[in-house]
Amino acid sequence: MxxxxxxxxxFGFILSGLMSCMVSGIATARALGAVEGFFGEWMSSWAFSWAIAFPVVLVVAPVTRRMVSVLVKSDA
Known part of the structure; x- marks a missing residue:
């Protein structure tokens, strides 16, 4: 642990990994369709996407938290 x-x-590592996996899979499927070698293309796209998504999530998460706190009414 x-x-x-x-x-x-x-949290950012796992979130960016899952989201970039799904989005790159959908984008690769739309671009290539069901072709031989699809999985390899998807994994290549995912690796590139995750390398970008992880640091972006770490930078954007605090900003997003502040934006949400402005939008959400406090229970107190």
């Missing part, structure tokens, strides 16, 4: 102080980074 990792220390709790790394939770935001772990």
């Amino acid at each position: 990792i220390p709790s102080r790394f939770a935001p980074v772990a």
Whole structure:
């Protein structure tokens, strides 16, 4: 297990991995269709996408949290 102080980074890592996997899969399927070698093309696209998505999520997450806090009414 990792220390709790790394939770935001772990969250960003997992979130960016899952989202980039799904989005790159859909985009690759739309671009290529059901062709031989689809899986390899998808994984290549995913690796590239994840390399970009992970640092972007780490930068954008705090901004998004602030935006949500402005939009959401406090229960207090």
